C-alpha cells in the first residue's frame with residue numbers, strides 16, 4: 001500500500017497509527033519489502049496465472065525476511081508485464097506453455 005500526499009509533519013503520527021493497528025511500515029529496509037501482483041485471473045482477460053493467490057502465498061512466507069539489500073518480488077499474470085516484474089529482484093511472468101515460435105523447435109528434448 002502506498003499513501004500519497006501525506007504532509008511531512010504528519011509522518012510520525014501516521015507511522016505510529018499504522019504500527020498500532022498492525023500495518024507493517026517501511027519499504028527501504030534490507031529485507032523483502034514489497035510483493036506486488038497485477039489483477040491477474042481475478043479481473044483481467046489476458047491473465048494466464050493466478051497472480052494474486054501466488055502473491056499472497058509469497059507474502060505470507062517471505063515478507064519482512066532479512067536480506068542483504070532491499071528486495072522486491074513482482075508478479076504479472078501475462079507478458080504484458082503491468083507490474084514491471086522484470087525490474088524487481090524477482091519477477092514472475094505468467095505464460096502459456098509452450099512459449100516459443102511454432103516451427104523453431106530443434107528437437108533437443110529439453111522442453112518435453
Ligand code: SF4
Pocket residue numbers: 038039040041044045046047048076077078079080081082083
Ligand atoms: S500483466 Fe497481463 S494479466 Fe496482468 S493486468 Fe496486465 S494485461 Fe492483465
